[in-house]
Amino acid sequence: MERRILLTECKDDVGLIAKITNVCFLFHMNVIRQDQFASHEDNRFFMRTVIEGNFSDEKISETLINTVINVLPDGAIVRLKDESKRKLCVLVTKESHCLGELLMKSYSGAMNADIALVAGNYPELGALAEKFGVPFKLVSCEGITKEEQEKNMMDVIDECNPDYVILAKYMRILSPNFVNHYPLGKLINIHHSFLPAFIGAKPYHQAYDRGVKIIGATAHFVTNNLDEGPIIEQDVIKVNHRYDPQTLAKAGHDVEQMVLMRAVNKVLDDKVFIHGNKTVVF
Amino acid sequence: MERRILLTECKDDVGLIAKITNVCFLFHMNVIRQDQFASHEDNRFFMRTVIEGNFSDEKISETLINTVINVLPDGAIVRLKDESKRKLCVLVTKESHCLGELLMKSYSGAMNADIALVAGNYPELGALAEKFGVPFKLVSCEGITKEEQEKNMMDVIDECNPDYVILAKYMRILSPNFVNHYPLGKLINIHHSFLPAFIGAKPYHQAYDRGVKIIGATAHFVTNNLDEGPIIEQDVIKVNHRYDPQTLAKAGHDVEQMVLMRAVNKVLDDKVFIHGNKTVVF
Amino acid sequence: MERRILLTECKDDVGLIAKITNVCFLFHMNVIRQDQFASHEDNRFFMRTVIEGNFSDEKISETLINTVINVLPDGAIVRLKDESKRKLCVLVTKESHCLGELLMKSYSGAMNADIALVAGNYPELGALAEKFGVPFKLVSCEGITKEEQEKNMMDVIDECNPDYVILAKYMRILSPNFVNHYPLGKLINIHHSFLPAFIGAKPYHQAYDRGVKIIGATAHFVTNNLDEGPIIEQDVIKVNHRYDPQTLAKAGHDVEQMVLMRAVNKVLDDKVFIHGNKTVVF
């Protein structure tokens, strides 16, 4: 008995759940957990089914997927994922808290992924990565164009061939060329504010100037609209008039690392569907 | 096209979701939303399916229920609920915040229920109920035994014949006789602490004496074990050393009314299953 | 022994706390609680001191204030407030949840204020106000200019002469003329979003379109910059992909009424100082 996650996405229709679970039933698969969502705005259907059964023969998976596709409306996207560890590439600049949390959770086994590479545009976090036996590559911006640096970064990432690229406080604005190089859903960013408040640079200074009583962080998939990609997870903490930009940032870092970690874990568990510029998170 | 909520509960088995959604499909019912949970601890299956279809003929509901029962394991419990307003009876003593919130939400339409009766062991809240045109009955403890008072209260409740009895800060310990008079799930209580901390009386004094940094409230179904019934909803707020028992209570009241209101709304939406001494809340 | 709240605000300087508490000591006033804050950004000092002593002679207060002013830098603002109930005027449109919470907390004594008047640009909430014996005035926009309607509203408010005007979901944009008619700090608004996200109209639709995972509410003093006044209190709740604009709004209403109530209570306790476009909240 092995476990797989069946991910289905298609135009909404009557009977979809019945059809898909019928197929699972025919294949003697036990449904451990199932979540589904139908968007009434655009008639889009999403389902995540955790199934248990006999996958010893490699053909079973393929046949199962094809059978599900067969019973669904045209254009259905069906994926079958196992629970093996994913491979991450983490991009950083100088701030260590998000990288540190990822390294720790990978080390302790609380994150179902290996960090295959850390790449930074500054050398500061190399020592931290290497403490955990993770290779670090410096992809400097010094003396070269933005285009060249991005080309170097893409080469480094592509050689690593990760399942996901985590922007763990990578303080560079990505060009459309870079973003389009990867499929939507592969790049995950942590933004240091409660989006859509304080879009752009220096959010803790913006928060200070505005006198907010709460600050937050947002983890989202990266698209070509800066800070506008589908949101995966958000959280906040309370602050007050005693906070200055520095203590706001310090408090914010705790939220950032927590929000990024939760988002990454949701993605690694295949609980996140992209739905236009939003997400469905089961 | 009318909407119904199909609630299913039975021993877990392979293919349950397929079987139930098949029946819905056969009856030309569109599934609007579905949630299910299988407890791996005791192999119990719970499903809530919101369906839309033609219920103009009264027999359709009955046939649908029977067909579902037919395809499920022996002992399955299947209910079909419409979305009509439920009828509540609210028990109170002297504190007005929970009753006030229920009255306001009923008044504004944010709660899908009518409050048919408020019954109190003291007269203080009669005026408030009557502001909203809700009859108030005083069921005093004065000069009679606990048994007699409970008998009077049961008479008052039973005459009202409510769907749910809300104990909105009714500060009496209920006897087994009273509790057993009602089916499990009919009595909902708000407890003024984050259970299982501070079981019993004077929780805000207990919280003060213990020096906690957070206080909470718990809404739960009533059973014969005081403060031990299945928990529906809990929430907390932060406090600090400046709070005394009075200001703790004042802060706690805000959490109490919010937690009770959320729990009642979940129950009214038929999103809550009782599962042993726990709940499944969709 | 009576209690007073001494509020001090001035240019920051060495020895201010000593000087003020010395004066209290000289007047045989016991300090029950004291909070102070010095902004290092603009060298501004704020202090709130709860004192207990003999105020039987009316002159004591005046002398105390003058003595404090004497020891402080030029331009100091010193106020001495008693703990008597304040008088509120509440402006509304059609949504009842914030008004309902204010009425309930005033009724139960959990808010240290009387609601002297409810004024609405629609008649819908008149019945609710009158349930609690609070007069309601309709100040319609029908058939008159915005300027005329605002003039009517100001007349109604000024006749009431309240300590604070609470905009409890009053869905009109106020003109500079209206805002400037009142001292800064007198008008308190509840904004249905976590400012500065979703400034302007239809925030729940904006939140839905953006796919946020958290929604919030903001209570602030009103200034001539729409949604830009000093923030008093903010809070949030978690939401997910299942929420549509209607259920977002329903969830949001709970945060709105809670945030507004907390902000009003802070203001009524004289715990809020305005500091530029921010607040100091003790």
Place this chain on the structure above:
Amino acid sequence: MERRILLTECKDDVGLIAKITNVCFLFHMNVIRQDQFASHEDNRFFMRTVIEGNFSDEKISETLINTVINVLPDGAIVRLKDESKRKLCVLVTKESHCLGELLMKSYSGAMNADIALVAGNYPELGALAEKFGVPFKLVSCEGITKEEQEKNMMDVIDECNPDYVILAKYMRILSPNFVNHYPLGKLINIHHSFLPAFIGAKPYHQAYDRGVKIIGATAHFVTNNLDEGPIIEQDVIKVNHRYDPQTLAKAGHDVEQMVLMRAVNKVLDDKVFIHGNKTVVF
């Protein structure tokens, strides 16, 4: 200009703030921030004053302390702390999340302390400590009595001579002999539940069995009453029926590491006073 933190604790009396700030004024010390609390339950006064001035001569601190003691009631406790890094000894067993967070925050500079030693009753976390260049000592329980093991642990700690001992998921119940070996306030523990709920062992199993909707963590000073020491910090996260003891524990770990880190930072900033079995946290 150097900065010091003046901590005062004594019997409450009229004029204390004036007296202490007068002394600061006389010594030409600028008050940067001040917090005070008077407990009306037992007439105890606590004050934390951040002052800036000339401390170049070593005698100034001594004279300042003595002058403050002089003006205060008998038995006053007056301490003057600088902002230098504190020295920590961290006790662990096998779970890495709390130790990892402490190591990371020390590494990044977000915690104002050096971890001088990690000591464990199992060897598992030695490798992690050593990644950060922190010595690890194994103080095994194997083949020796509890008394002997505690003696060994005390020797190891005392040789390190730390300012604070952090029990970062050290899964041993400490004997009175061990606890009494250290002054109250030196030992800080993270308890894996929202105390006083789920006192004792296996709190996540207890939480699962009780069906709670929220789980929490509590950081507290260690006393001889198991899980009854003064609480420094608590926080919670929401859970639901889908969580089993393992996923509850995983979610709980995130709260544990966050709560412990906040508590340690508060203690390192000298913002925590012990007040009987409670704390005052500024």
